[in-house]
Amino acid sequence: MARVEVQNVSLTFGAHKAVDDVSIAFEDGGFYALLGPSGSGKTTLLRMIAGFEFPDAGSIRIDGEAVENVPVNRRRIGMVFQNYALFPNMSVEGNVAFGLEVRGEKGESVRRAVAEALELVQLGPLAKRRPHQLSGGQRQRVALARAIVTKPRVLLLDEPLSALDKALRTDMQVELKRIQREVGVTTIFVTHDQDEALSISDRIGILKDGRIVQEGAPEDIYDRPASEFAATFLGDANILTGVVRDGSLRLDGGTAIDLPAGSGDVPGELRCAIRPERVRISQSMPVTGAAGEPPEHMRGVVTRRLFSGSASTYFIDCSGREMKAIVQRGGDADMAVGSPVCVHWNADDLIPLSAGDGRD
Numbered sequence: 001m002a003r004v005e006v007q008n009v010s011l012t013f014g015a016h017k018a019v020d021d022v023s024i025a026f027e028d029g030g031f032y033a034l035l036g037p038s039g040s041g042k043t044t045l046l047r048m049i050a051g052f053e054f055p056d057a058g059s060i061r062i063d064g065e066a067v068e069n070v071p072v073n074r075r076r077i078g079m080v081f082q083n084y085a086l087f088p089n090m091s092v093e094g095n096v097a098f099g100l101e102v103r104g105e106k107g108e109s110v111r112r113a114v115a116e117a118l119e120l121v122q123l124g125p126l127a128k129r130r131p132h133q134l135s136g137g138q139r140q141r142v143a144l145a146r147a148i149v150t151k152p153r154v155l156l157l158d159e160p161l162s163a164l165d166k167a168l169r170t171d172m173q174v175e176l177k178r179i180q181r182e183v184g185v186t187t188i189f190v191t192h193d194q195d196e197a198l199s200i201s202d203r204i205g206i207l208k209d210g211r212i213v214q215e216g217a218p219e220d221i222y223d224r225p226a227s228e229f230a231a232t233f234l235g236d237a238n239i240l241t242g243v244v245r246d247g248s249l250r251l252d253g254g255t256a257i258d259l260p261a262g263s264g265d266v267p268g269e270l271r272c273a274i275r276p277e278r279v280r281i282s283q284s285m286p287v288t289g290a291a292g293e294p295p296e297h298m299r300g301v302v303t304r305r306l307f308s309g310s311a312s313t314y315f316i317d318c319s320g321r322e323m324k325a326i327v328q329r330g331g332d333a334d335m336a337v338g339s340p341v342c343v344h345w346n347a348d349d350l351i352p353l354s355a356g357d358g359r360d
């Protein structure tokens with residue numbers, strides 16, 4: 001187990017800055033997700049921590065030791081790749097033993113370590129099989145066992161679940177978390193799947209264009225995204241842009257909406273996010289803001305409804321502005337497409353965003 005500290009790290013390929021002045025600390029024993037769209041630099045950052053790439057600038061420290069010029073095999077890191085990279089002609093136990101054998105270990109200690117690792121990933125009975133005789137989920141477990149058998153200080157996972165179908169992927173997320181807890185190894189997990197990042201990690205670093213734009217606990221980033229990018233990349237969001245005047249937000253078209261306490265103090269342009277599950281809809285009410293009713297903010301017409309089992313997402317056209325509302329099943333009466341509706345929310349659920357990408 002170890003603390004990994006990345007400080008002002010950059011790497012340029014040709015004219016393209018793949019990783020741009022990234023600083024982030026991965027605490028001992030934590031489970032971190034690096035989340036970002038394709039090409040945002042996640043894999044490059046992971047490969048620099050592993051030692052497959054070397055930064056142009058900045059430092060990488062593992063437990064205080066500067067490793068940016070230390071080769072892969074001396075960093076004591078375990079890595080699982082997207083395609084698992086198993087040796088097809090070796091058995092499951094042969095694959096898992098490989099990392100120990102290249103270090104010169106042999107005999108009983110290797111057999112014991114391999115058996116323990118296979119037990120941890122629940123593959124003991126399949127030890128003699130070859131990779132082609134395994135399912136995708138089982139191959140993924142072999143790759144994991146192979147990475148942890150060497151007792152690495154840090155475990156690096158590059159989209160390890162992306163080849164699995166949805167049901168298996170969800171099972172493996174739970175498994176991966178269990179195994180990481182049991183081993184207690186500092187883990188850095190690359191994904192572009194926001195649900196995976198939210199469900200699996202203790203902390204998330206969001207990357208965009210080679211830069212970390214926000215880092216924090218999943219709940220904190222979800223509840224308080226700093227930028228429109230973070231708000232829409234991690235979860236879904238309605239974005240409202242307007243001008244702050246007299247303590248409220250004036251949207252284009254003149255609608256004035258209340259702001260959370262403290263955020264209407266500075267006049268000027270402001271962008272806010274509101275999560276669709278915080279937006280409520282109801283049949284048109286003749287009286288706006290009548291006693292006992294939640295404050296009405298907009299009126300609109302339902303244009304689409306997406307049913308997803310436990311909830312429905314409504315798309316509402318509010319005078320040219322599209323608002324999304326997620327309504328749990330069994331709650332209010334269904335609204336048909338074409339229905340006029342009132343759209344409302346609590347002012348405290350509006351999230352003011354920073355003007356830039358949230359990095360500053």
Ligand SMILES: Nc1ncnc2c1ncn2[C@@H]1O[C@H](COP(=O)(O)OP(=O)(O)OP(=O)(O)O)[C@@H](O)[C@H]1O
Pocket residue numbers: 013014016017018036037038039040041042043044045192
């Ligand atoms: N060896 C390389 N040579 C040149 N350009 C590279 C190299 N490796 C990565 N890049 C470029 O650097 C940028 C970041 O790539 P990287 O693979 O780190 O992104 P990513 O966020 O992991 O994307 P994905 O989710 O698609 O794997 C991309 O624009 C990519 O084309």
